[in-house]
Amino acid sequence: MAKTGIADTSSMTFGQKVKMFVNNNQAGVALILAALLYIITIICNPGSLNKTAFGNIILLTILLAIPAAGCTIVLIGGGLDFCVGAVMSATAVVTAQTMMGQNGHFIQTLALALLVGLLVGLANGITIVATGLPPMIVSMAICNVLTRLMYVFTGGSFAGQPSPALMQTVTARYLFGFVPNIVIYAVILFPLIFFILKFSRFGKQLYLIGNNETAARLTGVKVEKVKIISYIISGLLAAFAGVIGEAYIYGARMQAFDDYGYKALLAVIVGGTSFDGGVGSFEQTICGCLLMVLLSNWITTMQFSVPVQYIVNGAVLVALMALYNRSGAVRQ
Amino acid sequence: MQKIKDAFKRFYKQPAFTGFILFMIVLILNLIFEPPAKFFSLNYLNSLFVSNTPFLLVTLGQGILMLAGLLDCSIGMQVALVNVISIMTVQEWGIPIWMGWILAILGAIAASALIGALESAVGLPSFLCSYAMTTVIKGVNVLIMPIEQGKVPKAVYKVYHNPLGGIFPTAAIIFFAVLILLYLISRTKFWKHVYAVGGNRQNAYAAGINAVGTQMKASILKGVVVGIAGICLTLMSASGNPIQCEEYGMRSLAACIMGGMGWGGWGSIGCATFGGWFYVLISNFVYYLFTWLAKIIPGFKVSSYYNNLAADVIVFLGLLVTVITNKRQRKSLKQGINETLKQLSKEEEKEDK
Structure with missing residues (x-):
């Protein structure tokens, strides 16, 4: 996040100050908008202010933040991963089919799911780096193949459930009676992602590549390797999110998480990570995730009819993008 | 002979070359299963055009946008919008069918112009913006037509389904008419501006081209093409469905890329044509292949x-093939730069003397 303190703000009008704040502090804006949305939701429907609903918001935000972390890492490196939704759906199927509602298969499930994530990430990374095609198109093609593969493996429908123990670790609420246990995963995983992006050599190289690939190459960074690793991390995170996501939805549905691919990408963008690479951070993404979750929470609470829901959802997203993710003007 | 060689060399350097090669390969694969006498029969070609003209036109529309440096994932939903408007205006207001069609095409133009304005004038990221607009258009579609309904009079859709005068498929006439129209447009100054703006918006602006205006014009042109595609779809299915064709958005993008289209400023309408046909013939081929396998291998039965x-998987492999073009393009670019440098240095030597 850029610091605004250096500029002389005393001579600015209020409008200019607001504009400057919006431009320099996108995560803050996302948080303010999220808070506003939550207040509006409560005003529209006072019944929605309760412990369970609050816990649900935490759960969904964390569930979205995990794949979104992968998207952030890839976007910072100047790439784009459209596969996270398909990977989540695939590993959700893997989870249900391996566990079959029985305890004691966790390690096996996790290994299988992570293998799926690793393979997809590797395929994405290698193809995108080796071919030089637009990442969006390549990851979309791979995502299609993965979805089709899942249909071939399962025959279009599948039985199976996540184990009770796994569900306990995700949806049960021990802390204060409303904080869902999924927080455990966040406590382990999020600092790790922070560390990777902020302090590790990999993270620093990633920012450099996103900012200026040629410069990174000239300073001796192995650009290809770093990029491929970023896609692998994204695949692994999405795979893990699929496992705990299945514990949350507890159903046997194909393509259950496909929309998460798009949602995660939007959360990252709304948080302020740039499409051009080199800019962004995980804490910004978490703010973006919170905003996305509260947005769908508001739309559900308002009980719009289905078509109005579609329109409001799309229009709000366009408005959010217009607020602070515009490309450079033609006149420069 | 030399002339043919030269012509081939010229074509080899065209962006549409990979698309053409992919198209020829998949055409030959098709001909293995369906002998030419049957494949090129009037009935077969007619059914091929009838069911695929909407998608082929959508790919052309996407191609126009990509040349101008934009893209639109909601293009499939716009086809459904045309379908919905053309059916519902006639059904609810009792206006003549042709008037419903005009309204529907205007609807597609309006949607295209809106998305074009958001991407070009407001400057939103094309991919995410058009993806968000997909849900908006879907909502509008469902508002206009809550459930699948409506029909087209038999006398009208029969014209589309049968060859015109028993000689030439009507759908093919529509497809080629649009193609010729685009060919004529591609000879204008506007088209040069499209390439310039697609290549680099800021540079085009600096060169005195109205960048936003050009992109808006391209969006509107795409809207017209999508409108025609939607009418073809309505005639093909002879009914209304508010949430069909969503997958056309992504498919048309992949088809354009496989046809040899680059991201803005590189490519041609030929790329979109060959890419679209590759996509159509691939699913044809896969269908034949599996039917054939079921015949020769007893007990072979798959879903x-x-x-x-x-x-x-074949589409993915097709995308990989386009890498060869990219490399070739880079090579010819390098050659061009080297030759220019050589010329420059020669001129300098002359001046020195």
Whole structure:
């Protein structure tokens, strides 16, 4: 996040100050908008202010933040991963089919799911780096193949459930009676992602590549390797999110998480990570995730009819993008 | 002979070359299963055009946008919008069919112009913006037509389904008419501006081209093409469905890329044409392949999921093939730069003397 303190703000009008704040502090804006949305939701429907609903918001935000972390890492490196939704759906199927509602298969499930994530990430990374095609198109093609593969493996429908123990670790609420246990995963995983992006050599190289690939190459960074690793991390995170996501939805549905691919990408963008690479951070993404979750929470609470829901959802997203993710003007 | 060689060399350097090669390969694969006498028969070509003209036109529309440096994932939903408007205006207001069609095409133009304005004038990221607009258009579609309904009079849709005068498929006439129209437009100054703006908006502006205006014009042109595609779809299905064709958005993008289209400023309408046909013929081929396998291998029976998987894997491989073009393009660019440098240095030597 850029610091605004250096500029002389005393001579600015209020409008200019607001504009400057919006431009320099996108995560803050996302948080303010999220808070506003939550207040509006409560005003529209006072019944929605309760412990369970609050816990649900935490759960969904964390569930979205995990794949979104992968998207952030890839976007910072100047790439784009459209596969996270398909990977989540695939590993959700893997989870249900391996566990079959029985305890004691966790390690096996996790290994299988992570293998799926690793393979997809590797395929994405290698193809995108080796071919030089637009990442969006390549990851979309791979995502299609993965979805089709899942249909071939399962025959279009599948039985199976996540184990009770796994569900306990995700949806049960021990802390204060409303904080869902999924927080455990966040406590382990999020600092790790922070560390990777902020302090590790990999993270620093990633920012450099996103900012200026040629410069990174000239300073001796192995650009290809770093990029491929970023896609692998994204695949692994999405795979893990699929496992705990299945514990949350507890159903046997194909393509259950496909929309998460798009949602995660939007959360990252709304948080302020740039499409051009080199800019962004995980804490910004978490703010973006919170905003996305509260947005769908508001739309559900308002009980719009289905078509109005579609329109409001799309229009709000366009408005959010217009607020602070515009490309450079033609006149420069 | 030399002339043919030269012509081939020229064509080899065209962006549409990879698309053409992919198209020829998949055409030959098709001909293995369906002998030419049957494949090129009037009935067969007619059915091929009838069911695929909407998608082929959508790919052309996407191609126009990509040349101008934009893209639109909601293009499939716009086809459904045309379908919905053309059916519902006639059904609810009792206006003549042709008037409904005009309104529907205007609807597609309006949607295209809106998305074009958001991407070009407001400057939103094309991919995410058009993806968000997909849900908006879907909502509008469902508002206008809550459930699948409506029909087209038999006398009208029969014209589309049967060859015109028993000689030439009507759908093919529509497709080629649009193609010729685009060819004529591609000879204008506007088209040069499209390439310039697609290549680099800021540079085009600096060169005195109205960048936003050009992109808006391209969006509107795409809207017209999508409108025609939507009418073809309505005639093909002879009914209304508010949430069909969503997958056309992504498919048309992949088809354009496979046809040899680059991201803005590189490519041609030929790329979109060959890419679209490649996509159409691939699913045809996969269908034949699996039917043939079921015939020769006793007990071989697979679900349609395998067909879909095979088709998507081939599309992925097709994308990989386009890398060869990219490399060739880079090579010819390098050659060009080297030659220019040599010329420059020669001129300098002359001046020195």
